[in-house]
Amino acid sequence: xxxxxxxxxxxxxxxxxxxxxxxxxxxxxxxxxxxxxxxxxxxxxxxxxxxxxxxxxxxxxxxxxxxxxxxxxxxxxxxxxxxxxxxxxxxxxxxxxxxxxxxxxxxxxxxxxxxxxxxxxxxxxxxxxxxxxxxxxxxxxxxxxxxxxxxxxxxxxxxxxxxxxxxxxxxxxxxxxxxxxxxxxxxxxxxxxxxxxxxxxxxxxxxxxxxxxxxxxxxxxxxxxxxxxxxxxxxxxxxxxxxxxxxxxxxxxxxxxxxxxxxxxxxxxxxxxxxxxxxxxxxxxxxxxxxxxxxxxxxxxxxxxxxxxxxxxxxxxxxxxxxxxxxxxxxxxxxxxxxxxxxxxxxxxxxxxxxxxxxxxxxxxxxxxxxxxxxxxxxxxxxxxxxxxxxxxxxxxxxxxxxxxxxxxxxxxxxxxxxxxxxxxxxxxxxxxxxxxxxxxxxxxxxxxxxxxxxxxxxxxxxxxxxxxxxxxxxxxxxxxxxxxxxxxxxxxxxxxxxxxxxxxxxxxxxxxxxxxxxxxxxxxxxxxxxxxxxxxxxxxxxxxxxxxxxxxxxxxxxxxxxxxxxxxxxxxxxxxxxxxxxxxxx
Numbered sequence: 001x002x003x004x005x006x007x008x009x010x011x012x013x014x015x016x017x018x019x020x021x022x023x024x025x026x027x028x029x030x031x032x033x034x035x036x037x038x039x040x041x042x043x044x045x046x047x048x049x050x051x052x053x054x055x056x057x058x059x060x061x062x063x064x065x066x067x068x069x070x071x072x073x074x075x076x077x078x079x080x081x082x083x084x085x086x087x088x089x090x091x092x093x094x095x096x097x098x099x100x101x102x103x104x105x106x107x108x109x110x111x112x113x114x115x116x117x118x119x120x121x122x123x124x125x126x127x128x129x130x131x132x133x134x135x136x137x138x139x140x141x142x143x144x145x146x147x148x149x150x151x152x153x154x155x156x157x158x159x160x161x162x163x164x165x166x167x168x169x170x171x172x173x174x175x176x177x178x179x180x181x182x183x184x185x186x187x188x189x190x191x192x193x194x195x196x197x198x199x200x201x202x203x204x205x206x207x208x209x210x211x212x213x214x215x216x217x218x219x220x221x222x223x224x225x226x227x228x229x230x231x232x233x234x235x236x237x238x239x240x241x242x243x244x245x246x247x248x249x250x251x252x253x254x255x256x257x258x259x260x261x262x263x264x265x266x267x268x269x270x271x272x273x274x275x276x277x278x279x280x281x282x283x284x285x286x287x288x289x290x291x292x293x294x295x296x297x298x299x300x301x302x303x304x305x306x307x308x309x310x311x312x313x314x315x316x317x318x319x320x321x322x323x324x325x326x327x328x329x330x331x332x333x334x335x336x337x338x339x340x341x342x343x344x345x346x347x348x349x350x351x352x353x354x355x356x357x358x359x360x361x362x363x364x365x366x367x368x369x370x371x372x373x374x375x376x377x378x379x380x381x382x383x384x385x386x387x388x389x390x391x392x393x394x395x396x397x398x399x400x401x402x403x404x405x406x407x408x409x410x411x412x413x414x415x416x417x418x419x420x421x422x423x424x425x426x427x428x429x430x431x432x433x434x435x436x437x438x439x440x441x442x443x444x445x446x447x448x449x450x451x452x453x454x455x456x457x458x459x460x461x462x463x464x465x466x467x468x469x470x471x472x473x474x475x476x477x478x479x480x481x482x483x484x485x486x487x488x489x490x491x492x493x494x495x496x497x498x499x500x501x502x503x504x505x506x507x508x509x510x511x512x513x514x515x516x517x518x519x520x521x522x523x524x525x526x527x528x529x530x531x532x533x534x535x536x537x538x539x540x541x542x543x544x545x546x547x548x549x550x551x552x553x554x555x556x557x558x559x560x561x562x563x564x565x566x567x568x569x570x571x572x573x574x575x576x577x578x579x580x581x582x583x584x585x586x587x
Contacts, residue, residue: 087243
């Protein structure tokens with residue numbers, strides 16, 4: 001990795017002196033992180049309600065749009081990570097992404113402010129015509145979303161490693177600073193979620209969409225100002241080439257040499273440059289066919305320093321093992337990503353459940369906005385993390401002897417199991433809500449939807465809290481797993497892989513919604529997912545998702561038992577080292 005010089009007095013030919021300012025620049029980075037998350041989350045957290053109330057979309061259509069928007073935002077991270085590592089570096093990528101986010105937030109607010117950019121409001125009378133958005137209005141809304149996708153796609157994989165770049169990883173203080181920064185990162189993310197789901201959502205739902213969508217734009221502007229104010233103080237790591245190139249070379253060379261006989265680890269070519277930053281890995285027995293790319297033949301020439309003259313004909317054992325790390329993670333990634341298939345249901349259809357529930361506090365007239373209920377998911381996660389870290393980990397450490405109490409895969413597996421319970425609780429609560437709505441509705445009525453159940457919206461809290469606990473285990477566990485199991489120069493890619501998993505779950509959720517809606521539309525007992533949930537069978541859909549999660553949990557048990565943790569040759573306290581004992585551990 002090359003780093004820009006931060007000391008102008010260094011002469012040419014000398015090694016660049018890097019000035020790590022650590023916590024001195026954290027006010028700029030964490031301040032930007034807070035305002036940026038407030039801006040992005042504030043623009044999208046209540047989006048499903050905005051599309052149904054302002055753009056007059058049907059619930060099923062709005063849910064699909066939100067899922068596609070979220071999925072594209074998360075899949076965009078892998079493109080941003082590639083461009084960041086190969087060409088632009090993290091600072092430039094973040095700069096462009098934040099400007100795009102600001103412009104997208106402004107464009108989203110304009111769809112509410114300018115009447116010609118959204119359809120006329122639906123009349124409250126039953127049977128009245130409700131016009132949907134025109135093609136021009138949809139195109140402008142899509143343009144705003146594209147800008148937000150570019151912004152979110154660039155910020156998510158770069159923010160965390162950019163903050164970690166500001167600490168010296170070779171010192172004890174720097175390592176402690178990195179760990180503390182990770183804690184602050186997740187704290188600011190959760191804080192932004194809570195503020196957005198309470199204050200901003202309340203303004204949007206009860207005061208004005210004009211003001212409610214202007215707030216995220218203003219917050220994004222403040223985030224940009226804070227970030228650029230510290231631009232001269234940051235350590236800016238220059239792009240050193242995408243790790244995708246190294247992965248591709250190993251695969252290509254292995255195919256070229258597929259006819260060669262496999263040799264022992266001691267016979268493999270294992271050149272490692274003196275300034276190589278990644279931890280040295282020992283040889284592993286899995287995916288032995290890749291070892292053929294490290295077999296040196298008479299045609300493979302070397303440079304004077306021992307490096308291969310043609311890297312597309314010969315790779316080192318170190319490169320091969322790094323590719324194995326990536327391939328080993330992928331089956332686990334697929335299962336862990338499906339956790340968010342259940343998570344997404346709690347941020348879409350739970351909102352629709354709340355809209356047809358009694359959202360009043362006590363007997364007062366104040367109503368909790370529908371989208372605000374998902375704040376209990378965030379609270380469940382926020383409250384459980386310190387309990388897990390301070391109570392459960394020390395308790396488990398006594399029995400397992402592990403610093404983390406349990407392995408990362410065991411943590412992810414526990415989260416997937418809890419998400420199954422959350423979906424079962426969701427189905428039971430929905431069944432009760434619908435029964436009460438049909439027998440004891442309140443005086444309220446939602447146009448195009450139906451009667452409001454007298455069941456208190458507080459009954460939705462348990463399923464949300466359970467999903468928050470599941471995310472604290474499976475979500476945070478995934479991030480830690482990818483960060484520690486990937487080679488150091490692939491950590492931006494690892495971060496994007498996490499978000500790509502969420503994107504995959506979003507697309508799968510969209511497909512599942514469409515399949516269930518189209519399949520059940522002709523059922524004699526009614527569509528499972530109609531506009532009026534009182535006429536549907538949403539609980540059946542929740543049971544279906546719980547069943548899918550159960551099958552996924554079984555698959556996760558299999559791949560986690562097969563997985564082998566990365567084995568580092570040299571002692572490195574920052575990396576997880578595997579042993580024979582580690583290799584035998586499964587969820």
